[in-house]
């Protein structure tokens with residue numbers, strides 16, 4: 001499997017965890033949208049498109065997010081402890097909509113996406129830069145903010161080292177992506 005295209009849309013305010021959205025094309029014939037590039041505590045990682053897990057209110061059977069304290073349908077209090085945890089103790093709040101099933105595939109996708117992100121970041125510092133995706137397909141940053149705060153960070157093996165600092169305009173600034181495409 002090859003990532004044949006990776007379109008990056010940088011978010012306007014990158015002081016938060018969410019840095020960019022990405023749309024990838026696989027083998028020139030399958031597109032996956034809504035991948036997020038997130039700055040974690042130990043480097044960047046890529047979050048696959050996901051949906052929030054929900055459960056049902058014991059009283060009215062309305063659906064609520066697992067961390068909701070009150071039912072957004074009947075207003076009743078919801079019980080605690082509805083969030084389960086994985087083997088590494090991280091809360092399970094989201095379910096991936098699409099995701100790689102082995103490490104090699106994850107690495108392939110992540111390195112292509114991060115390389116494209118680096119290139120886009122570099123381009124964004126050039127005068128006259130125009131954001132790649134600026135049409136009716138545009139992402140709505142605001143609707144993602146709450147989700148991203150809760151995105152579970154992956155194990156360390158899935159992290160990517162942070163790129164050189166923004167200020168260090170060095171000779172190797174463009175070499176990060178070379179060799180990938």
Ligand SMILES: [Zn+2]
Pocket residue numbers: 057058059060061062071072073074075076
């Ligand atoms: Zn309810």
